[in-house]
Amino acid sequence: SQQGEEDPQALSIQEGENATMNCSYKTSINNLQWYRQNSGRGLVHLILIRSNEREKHSGRLRVTLDTSKKSSSLLITASRAADTASYFCATLATTDSWGKLQFGAGTQVVVTP
């Protein structure tokens, strides 16, 4: 079942611009993860942020987590055409024992040259 919402559902930007997408969730979490999916193929893990962390960076990616608002954001700086993909947030609940990821609805990002 879907954990929460992501917005926007779709985002169209030009190369060099920043892309920001948001994720909300419903339960108490151990961590929140972001994944990228190109053209309906496999998901690639981008970054994991734990519930006791507020911000994390990886290359051009910046993730924030606000557990009081049950929300997270993913910022991609200086976007490239190769960043065109669908982006999903996924949470692991504090009660989880099996690695059961709950995915958000996803944001489809198109970066035009």
Place this chain on the structure above:
Amino acid sequence: DTEVTQTPKHLVMGMTNKKSLKCEQHMGHRAMYWYKQKAKKPPELMFVYSYEKLSINESVPSRFSPECPNSSLLNLHLHALQPEDSALYLCASSPAGLRTEAFFGQGTRLTVV
């Protein structure tokens, strides 16, 4: 080797056929997963295996039958499927119990005719 390999990449089957999807990983992960993904939707968990034992079945119809022959292999046996079962089937693995990221295969695009 950080890959999860799924075969076949594409599969077309009739409603009376029996087929199997295969998934293999050599990362020593003891948790393996099957997800189903419809177009423009997030992945939905079907099954979780932990240490070769079925731990979660998300009320999946019996026409889908998972099997974990050993710690590296995961199969999904398909029988008497319906056209609405057409989807991308994703396999994933993760270190059991560590609440870290999942590694996804490239998926099998299944079409039921």
